[in-house]
Amino acid sequence: MNRQAFNALLSEAHxxxxxxxxxxxxxxxRLIGIECLRLxxxxxxxxxxxxxxxxxxxxxxxxxxxxAGFMEHAALLHLLMFMGSAHLPKTxxxxxxxxxxxxxxxxxxxxxxxxxxxxxxxxxxxAWQTTQTEPIATARAHFKVDES
Amino acid sequence: MNKNPLVQRAERFLSALRxxxxxxxxxxxxDKKGLTLRxxxxxxxxxxxxxxxxxxxxxxxxxxxxxxxxxVCFLPDFEVCPTLDLRIDYMHPADPHKDVYGFAECYRxxxxxxxxxxxxxxxxxxxxxxxxxxTFMRLGSGAHIKSGFPExxx
Numbered sequence: 001m002n003r004q005a006f007n008a009l010l011s012e013a014h015x016x017x018x019x020x021x022x023x024x025x026x027x028x029x030r031l032i033g034i035e036c037l038r039l040x041x042x043x044x045x046x047x048x049x050x051x052x053x054x055x056x057x058x059x060x061x062x063x064x065x066x067x068a069g070f071m072e073h074a075a076l077l078h079l080l081m082f083m084g085s086a087h088l089p090k091t092x093x094x095x096x097x098x099x100x101x102x103x104x105x106x107x108x109x110x111x112x113x114x115x116x117x118x119x120x121x122x123x124x125x126x127a128w129q130t131t132q133t134e135p136i137a138t139a140r141a142h143f144k145v146d147e148s
Numbered sequence: 149m150n151k152n153p154l155v156q157r158a159e160r161f162l163s164a165l166r167x168x169x170x171x172x173x174x175x176x177x178x179d180k181k182g183l184t185l186r187x188x189x190x191x192x193x194x195x196x197x198x199x200x201x202x203x204x205x206x207x208x209x210x211x212x213x214x215x216x217x218x219x220v221c222f223l224p225d226f227e228v229c230p231t232l233d234l235r236i237d238y239m240h241p242a243d244p245h246k247d248v249y250g251f252a253e254c255y256r257x258x259x260x261x262x263x264x265x266x267x268x269x270x271x272x273x274x275x276x277x278x279x280x281x282x283t284f285m286r287l288g289s290g291a292h293i294k295s296g297f298p299e300x301x302x
Contacts, residue, residue: 027194028203031170054166055213063167064231065212069205073195088196091204095235 010081014038022077026088029073032066036077043081045074047107054104062102064137071096071109071125071139078111079121079143089121089143096139105129107136121145154178157220158185168213171206182253182266183218185210189247200244207248207268207278208236214250215264215282222254222262229262229284236268237279246270248277260286 013019019036023029032053035046047053047062047070055063072094079089107129115122125139126132158178162168162185171193176184187193187202187210195203212234219229242248251273252266262284267276 025197026203027192027197028205031192032205052167052170055168057164057166063165063209063212064216064234065205065209066167068208068212068234069203072204072208087198090241091236091238093235093237094204094208095233096208097233098231101230 014081019077022080026073028069029077032070032073034070034073034077042110043078045070045077045109045111047109049105049107051104056101059101060104062104062107064096064098064102067098067102067107067127067137068094068096068139070107071127071137072141074109075111075123075125075139075141075143079113079123079145082113083116083145087146089145092120092142092144094139094141096137098137100134100136102127102136103129108132116145119144152178154180154183154221157226158183158217161217161220161226162213165213167209171209173210173213176249178221180221182251183214183221184249184251185214185217187248187250189245194244196241199241202242202244202248204236204238207242208234210248210250211236211252211266211268211278211280212282214252215266215280216284218252218254218264218266219262219284222257227286229286232261232283232285234280234282239276239278242268242277243270249273250280252280252282258286262286 037044053066109127112124121143127137128135155178158175172188174186176186193206256263264282266280268278269276
């Protein structure tokens, strides 16, 4: 997709507050079922409870890899939306700390771009289920962003 | 593939993880040196539609699972070990239409914590797509699968 077509898609999504077209571009995001909500100037990402995302069958709890994948993709979408680049940033590294069990229920994530350089962006991601002040996981990642 | 007891234990562990079944992950090898799992390439785990490359989330899931299950190669009995933290460093993007293998070993086992490390690769383990380091918690002998999981994830 070229930049113009992407920007049209993005502004359409912003206007309608419906980001499904943007999410549908990436098969993995569809697989785990990521959603995106705009609350004022904030973007909040949602991962609805879905049985196929379960790792621990006994609790039951979401697979830690799904929680991490959700957080990584939230950061990618966050950068896309605020950079206006038509290309997905590339992940350089990704580090996640698991703080609480990710139960079989909806999960939310929010991102904070701590530094956006010309080539590299540093993003912190927080994921929670009950309340944002009790995160189930925090992560930080570096992304290679494209200048064009 | 020879079905040694470690492979069987790893397969039993993996088969209980629904999301890993959705991704079609399989045990490739398991011995005293570590565990290798295979993540088959499929369109549904693509992260970059322009190149067909696999999403980092699927690689993270592969490495979280490989590091977590590699504990069966180093512990005498089955234990549930929730992930404390996991770090993935990407060396280069994965080639599309190729399976990804995850290898992991435990390089330090203490009574409370297990330190694991591994690589994700396609053709050559010496040319990995990604390096991974993960720390796992030991919940003690009371935390067996039959008695349910205490706080923490598998």
